[in-house]
Amino acid sequence: MASLPASARRARDAFERRSERVPYRLKLGLVWLGILGVMALWFLSYGFDTEFMLEWAPYILGGVGITLFVCIASIVLATTLALFGALGRLSGNPLFNGVASFYVSFIRGTPLIVQIFFVYLAFPQLARFAPEYMSGFFLLDAIPAAILALGVNYGAYMTEIFRAGIQSVGHGQIEAAHALAMSATQTTRRIVLPQAMRVVIPPVGNEFIAMLKDSALVSFIGAADLFFRASKVGQQNFRALETLVIAAAVYWFLTSVFSFFQTRLERKMGRGYVRERSHGH
Amino acid sequence: MATEVIRVENLDKRYGALEVLRNVSLSVTKGEVVVLFGRSGSGKSTLLRCINFLEEPTAGIIDVGGVRMEVGPALRARREQINQIRRRCGMVFQEFNLFPHLSVLENVIEAPCTVKGESRKVASDRARELLARVGLEEKADEYPIRLSGGQKQRVAIARALAMQPDIMLFDEPTSALDPELIGEVLSAMRDLAKDGMTMVVVTHEMGFAREVANRMVFMHEGELIEDGPPSRVINSPSDERTRRFLEAVL
Numbered sequence: 001m002a003s004l005p006a007s008a009r010r011a012r013d014a015f016e017r018r019s020e021r022v023p024y025r026l027k028l029g030l031v032w033l034g035i036l037g038v039m040a041l042w043f044l045s046y047g048f049d050t051e052f053m054l055e056w057a058p059y060i061l062g063g064v065g066i067t068l069f070v071c072i073a074s075i076v077l078a079t080t081l082a083l084f085g086a087l088g089r090l091s092g093n094p095l096f097n098g099v100a101s102f103y104v105s106f107i108r109g110t111p112l113i114v115q116i117f118f119v120y121l122a123f124p125q126l127a128r129f130a131p132e133y134m135s136g137f138f139l140l141d142a143i144p145a146a147i148l149a150l151g152v153n154y155g156a157y158m159t160e161i162f163r164a165g166i167q168s169v170g171h172g173q174i175e176a177a178h179a180l181a182m183s184a185t186q187t188t189r190r191i192v193l194p195q196a197m198r199v200v201i202p203p204v205g206n207e208f209i210a211m212l213k214d215s216a217l218v219s220f221i222g223a224a225d226l227f228f229r230a231s232k233v234g235q236q237n238f239r240a241l242e243t244l245v246i247a248a249a250v251y252w253f254l255t256s257v258f259s260f261f262q263t264r265l266e267r268k269m270g271r272g273y274v275r276e277r278s279h280g281h
Numbered sequence: 282m283a284t285e286v287i288r289v290e291n292l293d294k295r296y297g298a299l300e301v302l303r304n305v306s307l308s309v310t311k312g313e314v315v316v317l318f319g320r321s322g323s324g325k326s327t328l329l330r331c332i333n334f335l336e337e338p339t340a341g342i343i344d345v346g347g348v349r350m351e352v353g354p355a356l357r358a359r360r361e362q363i364n365q366i367r368r369r370c371g372m373v374f375q376e377f378n379l380f381p382h383l384s385v386l387e388n389v390i391e392a393p394c395t396v397k398g399e400s401r402k403v404a405s406d407r408a409r410e411l412l413a414r415v416g417l418e419e420k421a422d423e424y425p426i427r428l429s430g431g432q433k434q435r436v437a438i439a440r441a442l443a444m445q446p447d448i449m450l451f452d453e454p455t456s457a458l459d460p461e462l463i464g465e466v467l468s469a470m471r472d473l474a475k476d477g478m479t480m481v482v483v484t485h486e487m488g489f490a491r492e493v494a495n496r497m498v499f500m501h502e503g504e505l506i507e508d509g510p511p512s513r514v515i516n517s518p519s520d521e522r523t524r525r526f527l528e529a530v531l
Contacts, residue, residue: 179333180444183364
């Protein structure tokens with residue numbers, strides 16, 4: 001450093017002084033814009049067909065509804081399963097605990113794509129052994145099958161998240177509730193779970209965002225989601241770059257929006273844990 | 282005249298090979314303030330926690346206000362009885378154990394609403410009275426994290442009182458507090474004693490004991506060594522171990 005000539009050092013110092021006045025976030029934004037600009041130029045130079053994109057965008061975007069529906073329904077199912085799974089894993093009852101730990105072990109030990117195919121393709125084979133009124137459960141259309149598989153799969157992973165959340169609630173809380181004559185059920189429902197939720201919300205948000213992306217797997221059983229439409233149109237017209245860029249952009253947009261809401265929800269759940277006055281009314 | 286409200290008979294508590302309580306018997310009458318003291322590990326907190334079954338005794342009998350519990354039969358059948366005892370005993374913990382996700386008022390009304398099925402309105406009115414009594418009515422809508430230790434402990438007292446207990450159990454209520462905050466908690470406890478509340482207090486505050494307690498009970502290595510009025514226990518302890526402990530703390 002010391003070997004730098006005085007004039008160069010002065011120029012560097014002046015540059016750094018000016019640079020300090022530019023907000024850091026603005027610099028970050030410029031780097032992002034730069035990367036996007038380079039990618040756009042690169043694609044365009046290879047004959048990126050924007051007209052084709054505009055023509056097919058509405059059809060591809062029509063898959064967003066299915067993607068979101070599958071994700072939301074799956075996360076609801078997963079959350080329910082995870083809650084019971086966690087209570088089972090923490091239960092002293094060997095039946096509940098056994099069922100829950102088997103569920104977690106089996107589901108986490110097999111690939112999601114296998115589970116999706118299993119529900120869609122293998123269940124129908126079981127239908128003939130099931131009583132008439134139950135056969136509907138084994139003969140699922142692509143979307144219900146996708147929801148069942150994704151929900152059951154994420155439920156197993158989220159069981160561990162919920163379990164950690166419940167265990168993070170201090171023993172003193174449970175004792176205080178018991179000393180107030182609250183029953184075990186009341187203590188769980190009123191004291192433990194609300195506090196566990198606060199711990200659980202951020203990782204569940206991450207799971208939901210992961211699910212937005214994993215939901216693309218349902219296209220393999222023919223559910224016409226975002227990725228299914230993008231890859232179908234792309235393959236048929238030899239324009240996979242264009243359609244996949246659309247799909248990627250939409251996934252990225254969706255995950256960004258959900259990240260934003262997740263942050264706000266986290267802040268809201270932090271009430272009672274932050275010393276600053278966070279509620280100004 | 283003196284009605285017995287707590288009766289502990291021949292209580293044993295063991296954790297594996299470790300004997301925490303050995304053949305402890307204790308009787309508390311209505312309106313009495315009993316201070317349990319002794320070295321840490323002497324079993325005083327365990328004894329207190331056995332009274333409302335936060336600890337399950339290994340052997341013996343506990344009778345709170347006529348609900349008599351003999352150690353032995355399956356816990357399940359006794360849940361109802363244990364809850365009856367817990368309704369009669371308010372408890373205040375060293376670490377406050379306020380519910381951090383609930384506001385001060387919600388902390389106080391939680392058990393009356395959930396356990397007794399009181400309406401929010403009725404419970405809130407009484408909660409505000411209780412908070413006023415411990416000098417915290419203006420903190421009703423705050424969350425516990427915004428309170429000082431002394432304020433937290435006073436909320437904890439109000440929360441316990443909201444269940445309208447006959448007895449209050451205090452487990453080292455000032456041990457987690459900064460010295461300058463101890464006074465406000467002790468003064469809330471003093472007021473409570475003045476109103477005739479039956480109290481069992483585990484504490485190292487000898488000044489409070491001398492002034493407020495009717496009886497002082499010294500425990501040593503799981504045994505009840507000495508039991509008498511503060512003047513006698515402090516000034517002329519009958520047991521050598523009590524004398525030595527008092528010399529160390531006074």
